[in-house]
Amino acid sequence: MSNRPTIFIAGSGGIGRALALLLRNDAGMAAEVVLGDLTQAAADDACAFANVDVPTDAPAARGITMPASGSSDELGGILDGASAILDCLPGAQAPRMARLAKEHGCHYLNLTEYVAETNEVLGIAEGAETCFALQCGLAPGYINILGNDLFQRATAGWGVDTVDKLEMRVGAITRHATEPHFYGWTWSPVGVATEYVKDAIAVRDFKTVELPSLTECKTVLLHGFPFEEALTSGGAADLPEALAGKVRDLDYKTLRHPGHYQWVEGVLAGIPEGDDRPARLQEAMEAAIPHVEDDLVVVYASVEGRDKDGALRAERAALFCPSIEVGGRRLRAIQSTTAAGIAEVLRIVLEGGHKGPLLQSEVPTETFLNGPFVKLAYVDEQARG
Numbered sequence: 494m495s496n497r498p499t500i501f502i503a504g505s506g507g508i509g510r511a512l513a514l515l516l517r518n519d520a521g522m523a524a525e526v527v528l529g530d531l532t533q534a535a536a537d538d539a540c541a542f543a544n545v546d547v548p549t550d551a552p553a554a555r556g557i558t559m560p561a562s563g564s565s566d567e568l569g570g571i572l573d574g575a576s577a578i579l580d581c582l583p584g585a586q587a588p589r590m591a592r593l594a595k596e597h598g599c600h601y602l603n604l605t606e607y608v609a610e611t612n613e614v615l616g617i618a619e620g621a622e623t624c625f626a627l628q629c630g631l632a633p634g635y636i637n638i639l640g641n642d643l644f645q646r647a648t649a650g651w652g653v654d655t656v657d658k659l660e661m662r663v664g665a666i667t668r669h670a671t672e673p674h675f676y677g678w679t680w681s682p683v684g685v686a687t688e689y690v691k692d693a694i695a696v697r698d699f700k701t702v703e704l705p706s707l708t709e710c711k712t713v714l715l716h717g718f719p720f721e722e723a724l725t726s727g728g729a730a731d732l733p734e735a736l737a738g739k740v741r742d743l744d745y746k747t748l749r750h751p752g753h754y755q756w757v758e759g760v761l762a763g764i765p766e767g768d769d770r771p772a773r774l775q776e777a778m779e780a781a782i783p784h785v786e787d788d789l790v791v792v793y794a795s796v797e798g799r800d801k802d803g804a805l806r807a808e809r810a811a812l813f814c815p816s817i818e819v820g821g822r823r824l825r826a827i828q829s830t831t832a833a834g835i836a837e838v839l840r841i842v843l844e845g846g847h848k849g850p851l852l853q854s855e856v857p858t859e860t861f862l863n864g865p866f867v868k869l870a871y872v873d874e875q876a877r878g
Contacts (some may be wrong), residue, residue, distance in 0.1 A: 497551075498843055501571055503559065503590055504581035505530040506540030507680060508604065508630075511824050511832035512579055513543035513554045516695035518819050522840065523549035527571050539735045542664050549588035558793070564593060572597035576843065579603075579835055585685055594717040598623060602835050602841050604630035604687060606727025615850050624847035626856075628840050631790065631827070632732035632745065633722035634662035634834040635871070639810060640794045641732060644740070647796040647808040656798030659740045662713070662722055664748025664791040665827045674778075675752040677785035686775035687746065689757060691726035694733055696759050701733045706756060707761075709746070710754050715793055715811045717877045722746040723754050730805055737856030738841060748791050790814040790826040792871070793856070812873040819869070829857040833870035837861050 500516055502509045505528040516524040526543065530536040537554025543554045559568050565653065572578065572593060577600035580590045584605030591614040593692035594601035600623045605611065611627055628634055640661040647656060667677035692703040710723040728745030738744060757774075764773045792812040800806050817829050824832070841860060861867060 497578035498522065498581060499571075499573045499574055500524045500526050500577050500684070500839070502526060502528045503586075504535050505556065506581065507825070507828050508831050509579075509581040510542045511828040512581065513539065514545070514819050514822055514824070515829075515832055515836050515869075516839075517543060517549065517551040517554065518547040519836075519840075520549050521865065522749070522843075523551035525552050526554040528556045528573070529552055529568065529571075530556065530559060531559065533558045539758055542792055542822060545822055547762070547820050562589065568593075569597065577598050577602060577839060579839065580605075580741055586815060588613045588617065588685075594623065594625070595621050600624045600626070600839075602626040602629050602839055602842070604628070604634070604831065604835060606633050606684065606729060608694070618850045620856060621849050624851050625840045625849065626842055626847070626851040628727075628730050628853055629835040629838040630749075630831040631665075631792075631834055632661075632728045634754065635867070636663050636774045636792060636794060637730040637732055637853035637857050638856050639792065640736075640796075640863050641854055642862060643715075643796045643808045643810060644736065645795050645858065647798065647806070648739075648806065650808075651798065651800035651806055653798065653801055655739050655741070656796050657741045658795065658797040659731070659732070659841045660793075660795045660847060661732075661745045662748050662791075662793040664720060666748065666750060666789055666791060667785045668787050668789050669748040670753070672752070674756045674782050675750040676756075676778075677783050677788075678779075678782055679785055679788035679825060680831075682775055682779050686771040686778060687871040688725040688727055690761075690771045690774060693724040693726045693745070694729050695724065695745075696733050696736075697739055699738060699741055701737070707758060709744075712751065713748070713793070715748075715791060716813060717809040719751055720748045720791065721751050722748055730853040732854055735852070743838075748777035779840065786825060788816065788826045790830045792830075811875075812871055813875050814871055815874045817870060817872070824870075829870040831833070836866040837864040840864060840866065 584607035
């Protein structure tokens, strides 16, 4: 890139600070980074994490206080000179940040799996002169681009237009798990309970349907290790629409250690139906489940179908992504994989001149999967031995 971009990162938590570090560390970008949070102390702490020696001439990241709603003179001044907003805030904030991006002429990229907010942002993005790239993290995000790439390669190689199955699976898990929940918090609890409660979008017999989350629970072996998979909301992104008529059955499921989903179902059995069900499930989970630093992100995608000669074929990919070090800082696996996804899409957006909505099915798969951020974070530790 010929000019150094100024990037505003909204939210300076685990993903925001990882993003700042990655963007400063990348020789092709060496971005000027501004981090915003509700308090100056939180923003400054994230900047201290990101401001390590990197092999670029990137300036030190700086932090600002951003209001809980609306804007401010300081925030508006930053956005007037920014190339993009990277939204690492809770999903409910997505429409607000998208409106600010449109008002100030910035590109907008987010991570959220929230369906209603995503649809609202799509409306805001219509007619925009800048790009609004949505659901750019891990799941949704990387897994959808990987799944779409497998679909494209399979149909081209098999000489067909349609396939029987496209399966996308991701799990952010602990390396060790104990009874009764077989789980540990490796990232923010916000959103986990929601994806366990809200309906999942899937494709069955070429029709897009809504199915209850935590259903269709099965066991899958990846690199020889058993995991449980179950439907959860949000992870399919726009692939059900983008591949309509081309895939008989398509779904996204979350991977967990065996026994976890049975425990969650037991907790849900004691929570009545209602709008506050996700919040009550989150409260119960936080009370019982510890936070764990040593994490692992497991990614799996599979395409099955018959080739032009009628033979049943499959294309599959599985990665066990560990934590990594950047600039002497350790990034947990969930940090690096999520931050790498949005950073990679940012690189494509800044180089490609995209305008209006950019959904996961529209991201160029080969460019994304072979980009520097993805190559850094998505390393299969099993392949390395």
